[in-house]
Amino acid sequence: MVDELLSDNEREEALREWWRDNWAWILGGIVLGVALLFGWNHWGKHRQGQAESAALLYRDVETALMSRDVARAEEALAALTGKFDSSSYAAQGRLAVAKLQFEAGKYAEAEALLRKVADGAKDDELADVAQLRLARLLVQQGKNDDAIKLLEPLTAGGFGALAREIRGDALFAKGDKEGARAEYAAALANADAPIDRQLVELKLQDVGGVVPAASAVQRSL
Template sequence: MAFEVLDEHEQGELVRKWLRTNAMSIAIGITIGLLLIFGYKQWKARELRTHAEAALQFDAFVDAVDAKRSDDAKRIAEGLRKDYAKSAFSTFAAMRQAEVSVTDGDLKAAQADLDWANQSARNSVMKSLIALRQARLDLAEGKADAALAELDKVAKSDFPAIASELRGDALVKLGRSADARAAYAEALSNQDAQSPDRAFVEMKQADLPVSDAGVEKVAEKTKS
């Protein structure tokens, strides 16, 4: 016969022989597997603990900002950047600092905060939000072209109403009324009918000068 079918006893002997021969390899494999599982659980626990600590620090930062305790807010924000640089909370804090700096008229500090936030951001939505903040800052500095460049970085699905409104603002500064009108229309199409910002966008659109085509139509009506 080309081969013989092993009976149960013979099969058992082969298995025991294989186990004796490979006992060390099996033991090492099991040990490595257990260490990996333990290491993953430890890493996960550390991640959760770090996230909770960063969240508490961010809450303290917000409280300090709201209470106008500038020194405390700055100290906590610096701690977030140093100890929790990979956490989204450090990015949120930097963005909030930029907002406060703009309110205080310190655009240079606001720029530094936004630069740090952009470098630390870990996902595309956060990047889009930072680009919107940067566009606002550029507009505050009179840099309409730079604002448009920032808005081009915002994904179309991210904050479409805000992005279109800011685009309209930049186009107004550049004297491109027709394009601004279209941008404001796009913003309104992405806003809820009950949005409190809707009336403000409509007002911006209404304040735009009449386009050349519109002027010609008005002139024709006047002649007739």
């Protein structure tokens, strides 16, 4: 209503006054917006470049794995983790090289890599996989109590059946057949569990257990 009562000259003068009072803020906002947009684009390109570089180094790890060359795989992994230690490529590389080391009998080296992933991977699933593999390695070395304790947090999750199976192996190795029976039976109770059901059934029978009826029916289908 007030604006309608102002003359053209008065409105023009008011606009000029408003501009004198606010031009610095407006210009600063424009500059900041441009800077943020430039920074975002630069960061995006930087991240893409980093990911591509990490992928190339991971490819070297894969090449060494295909040739079953442990020393070469370790060198390739060192190059990858030296530059991209916190990347998912580094975690996957550690898991893969640890498997190769385990098969070569380099248990201490494999354990160190698996613990690194289990304790520091940003991807929870990779961390869980590392814990499962570490537990198997601990059982292989006779560190059964350590394996049982390590797997306790996983028994109720998506890897629960696998964790139960490995805990059963650890308990059986300790001579606790009753405990092993309970763990194997719990592993088989999940019909959709990603386990080798026939193998776990054999383990259960070996410790005097009875294969659950649901498991037997499913196997016959």
